Amino acid sequence: MSLRVRAPSCLLEARHHIFVSKRKQLISRALYDTAGIRIGPTSGLEAVIRSAVMLSDAWLCGEMPAEADLARACYLQHIADIVRAISQVPNVGTLLKRLASGPLDSLDRAPSPAKDALWELEVLAHLLGCGAQVEIAEPDLRVELPHGCIGIACKRRYSEKNFPKALSTAVSQIKEAGIPGIVAVNVEELLPASMYLSLPTGEELAQRLIKFNDAFLKDHEARLKGYMDNGRLVGVWVSSVSLANLTHEKIFYVRPADDFVDSS
Numbered sequence: 001m002s003l004r005v006r007a008p009s010c011l012l013e014a015r016h017h018i019f020v021s022k023r024k025q026l027i028s029r030a031l032y033d034t035a036g037i038r039i040g041p042t043s044g045l046e047a048v049i050r051s052a053v054m055l056s057d058a059w060l061c062g063e064m065p066a067e068a069d070l071a072r073a074c075y076l077q078h079i080a081d082i083v084r085a086i087s088q089v090p091n092v093g094t095l096l097k098r099l100a101s102g103p104l105d106s107l108d109r110a111p112s113p114a115k116d117a118l119w120e121l122e123v124l125a126h127l128l129g130c131g132a133q134v135e136i137a138e139p140d141l142r143v144e145l146p147h148g149c150i151g152i153a154c155k156r157r158y159s160e161k162n163f164p165k166a167l168s169t170a171v172s173q174i175k176e177a178g179i180p181g182i183v184a185v186n187v188e189e190l191l192p193a194s195m196y197l198s199l200p201t202g203e204e205l206a207q208r209l210i211k212f213n214d215a216f217l218k219d220h221e222a223r224l225k226g227y228m229d230n231g232r233l234v235g236v237w238v239s240s241v242s243l244a245n246l247t248h249e250k251i252f253y254v255r256p257a258d259d260f261v262d263s264s
Helices: 015-035 044-060 067-086 093-099 113-129 163-177 202-219 221-229
Strands: 133-136 141-145 148-156 181-186 197-199 235-240 244-246 257-262
Touching: 015 044, 015 067, 015 093, 044 067, 067 093, 067 113, 093 113, 113 133, 113 141, 113 148, 113 181, 148 163, 163 181, 163 221, 197 202, 202 221, 202 235, 202 244, 221 235
Parallel strands: 148 181, 181 235, 197 244
Antiparallel strands: 133 141, 141 148, 235 257
């Protein structure tokens, strides 16, 4: 199914965001240059950056931008905010290299090491934004707490049927790290491919994603509860992001909805 655009009304109001996208591609390139990491010409990250430039240039020329460029430019804003937030974290270079190593199409559901890295970076950026002390270490991330530390194993799901195996792997990573742990699961790849949600407001979109996250938790409740009851997990974090057309608002991109379940 092709990406459909409700243009031009809501998109004309988004002109400012398009210019922001072009600035953010410059910021993203600069951060990679500073880290000494090359963005390959065929990488998904390069495609996203290139689309932001093409989208901005189309607006400046008074042209209707390509649908694919619209989607990728929105995704770039999400990626650039994350990369900028984690740019000073020690040992982040490996994750940045992985981010530039595979497809980064927000509407494609094929497994991607770049998207896996993006989820780890997103969790890292979120925790840093909350003021947490975080380091990149096994199981994937470690958060320093007043009375010790907690590990976070990050998993992006591309299929419901493979989740038990991925969960088992996450639990094993946490066990090998020798600290209490949480599994952070990104489930947006389970949303329909090649399309985006269309809802009146951001609040309604958030509620839709929360229900989607809750449904995932309910489907796997028994297995997750078993791991938490025996102390192998202390919590589960479920998150999803969706590109959306908000018909009653002047923006068409919102931040993710997160569900967090602890062991209490």
